[in-house]
Every structure is written in C-alpha cells, then in structure tokens.
Amino acid sequence: MELVYTGKTKDVYTLSDGNYLLQFKDDATGKDGVFDPGENAVGLTIDGLGRECLALSKYFFEMLTAAGVPNHFVSADLDKAQMVVKPAKMFGKGLEVVVRFKATGSFTRRYGDYIQEGADLDGVVEFTLKNDAQADPPITGDSLAALGILTRQQYEDCKILAGRIGRLIRDDLAKKDLTLYDIKFEFGHVDGAVALVDEVSGGCMRAYKGGIWVQPMDLNKMILGQ
Numbered sequence: 001m002e003l004v005y006t007g008k009t010k011d012v013y014t015l016s017d018g019n020y021l022l023q024f025k026d027d028a029t030g031k032d033g034v035f036d037p038g039e040n041a042v043g044l045t046i047d048g049l050g051r052e053c054l055a056l057s058k059y060f061f062e063m064l065t066a067a068g069v070p071n072h073f074v075s076a077d078l079d080k081a082q083m084v085v086k087p088a089k090m091f092g093k094g095l096e097v098v099v100r101f102k103a104t105g106s107f108t109r110r111y112g113d114y115i116q117e118g119a120d121l122d123g124v125v126e127f128t129l130k131n132d133a134q135a136d137p138p139i140t141g142d143s144l145a146a147l148g149i150l151t152r153q154q155y156e157d158c159k160i161l162a163g164r165i166g167r168l169i170r171d172d173l174a175k176k177d178l179t180l181y182d183i184k185f186e187f188g189h190v191d192g193a194v195a196l197v198d199e200v201s202g203g204c205m206r207a208y209k210g211g212i213w214v215q216p217m218d219l220n221k222m223i224l225g226q
Contacts, residue, residue: 009053009203015084019074022199024050024081050081052220053201057083059224060169060200069165070195072188088188088197092149094130095186097158099123099166102181104206118181123166125159130186157194158187165196173207176222178214181206 001021005012013021026049054076061073072085100107103119107126127144128136141159144150150158162185170180183205186198202216214222 009050010199018087020085020087022083022085024054024083024199026050046217049203049216051078052217053199053203054078054081054083055224056201056220057199060172061196063172064165064168064196064200067168069161069168070190070193072190072195072197083199085197086190088190088195090186090188090197091154092129092147095144095149095158096128096130096136096184097162097187098126098128098182098184099162100126100182101166101170102179104181107182123163125162125166127155127158154194161187161194161196169200169205173223178207178209178219178222181208 001013001015003011003013004020009025009027011023011025013023015021026045026047055078058073058076058078061071064071065073072088074084074086076083100121101123103111103115103121104117107121107124108115108117126138127141128138130136139149141150141152141155144155145152165185166180166183169183173180183200185196185200185204187194188197189195190197202214202219205219207214207219209222
C-alpha cells in the first residue's frame with residue numbers, strides 16, 4: 001500500500017489489486033472553528049468525524065448502487081475509517097458539482113440581490129473547479145469544453161447524473177423530516193463511464209430540520225439511527 005495523495009479530509013493509497021483505499025480523517029472544512037462544506041480549508045477537527053463520514057458514505061453508496069447509479073464504491077471498514085474504491089480518471093485537476101434545492105451559502109453571497117436565503121431552487125446544478133487558492137471558482141459548460149476539461153456530452157452526463165443523485169438523496173432525507181438545501185459531488189471516469197466518486201457524507205451537504213442547520217455528527221444520527 002502506497003500513499004499517493006494527501007487531502008484535507010482523506011488520504012489516498014494504492015492497493016495491489018489496482019483499487020484505491022481512502023483513509024478518512026477527523027478534519028472538517030470550515031472557518032474560525034465553525035463547520036462549512038463550502039469552505040476550502042480545514043477549519044476544525046471533530047473526534048470520530050472520519051468514521052461518521054464513512055458510515056454515511058457507505059449508506060448512500062449502497063443506496064445509489066441499488067438504484068443503478070454508477071459509482072466507484074467497493075467496500076468499507078468502519079472500524080478503520082477506510083473505504084476501498086475502484087480507480088477513477090478525474091476530469092482536469094478536479095471538479096465539484098453542486099446541486100441546490102434551496103438558496104444558501106455562496107449562492108446567496110453571489111446572488112443576494114436577486115434571491116433570499118432559503119428560497120426554493122429546482123435542483124440548480126453548478127460546476128466549480130477544485131482550486132483552493134481561487135476559492136473553487138464556478139465555471140460554465142462552454143468554458144469546460146473550451147479548456148478541454150469536459151466534452152459537452154460529459155458535461156451533460158455529469159449534470160443529469162448529479163441532478164438524479166441529488167433528488168434521490170433529497171427524497172431519502174425527507175423521509176427523516178430533513179430538508180436538503182444543497183449537496184456537492186465529484187465525478188470521474190470509472191470503467192469507461194461517468195460515475196460518482198469521492199464521498200457522500202454530512203461534510204458534502206447542508207441539511208436542515210425545523211429550519212435549523214443540522215451538523216454532520218447529528219446528521220448521521222438522524223439518518224442512520226445511531
């Protein structure tokens with residue numbers, strides 16, 4: 001096993017069978033000690049967060065696999081906070097795709113002249129470049145194609161798949177009386193097709209209950225019944 005990448009919330013290792021191992025950490029993105037999935041730097045450490053993020057990722061990947069959604073998930077070891085995944089070819093230096101059902105975070109910071117916090121959005125899909133130094137700048141489909149990061153067909157495939165996954169997770173959360181405001185995904189090429197990669201956890205989404213933002217550890221308990 002060889003370390004190939006150190007990330008903010010996970011380390012990535014190669015395995016002898018060609019798959020990869022993701023080692024989840026207890027670090028979370030945020031600012032001034034406050035968790036925020038929209039931030040680009042580690043802002044706090046929460047004991048046990050890595051295992052909790054993995055537990056929720058396992059839950060969602062198994063749900064999405066059962067629904068026929070292409071993804072990279074192979075298996076998970078919750079005790080070790082490790083997930084085994086298929087190899088994936090990333091798009092460019094990395095993209096994040098955000099699905100928004102209600103206005104919040106950077107969306108209202110950018111477009112506050114036109115929309116209020118918490119206003120309904122019909123699954124708006126946005127693409128951003130993974131670039132911490134530039135605060136993950138939004139990018140259009142035309143620009144992605146012009147830069148050779150995605151073809152126009154890949155852009156449409158990612159957009160449609162993100163919307164589908166977002167709705168599946170939104171509807172699952174609604175069964176627990178949770179309202180999904182937004183969620184971010186990463187995609188890559190797995191087995192020759194566009195597929196969901198990375199993780200799907202409380203650190204990737206903003207969910208509310210009774211108008212109150214549910215923090216990642218509490219979100220796990222509500223969804224998994226832990």
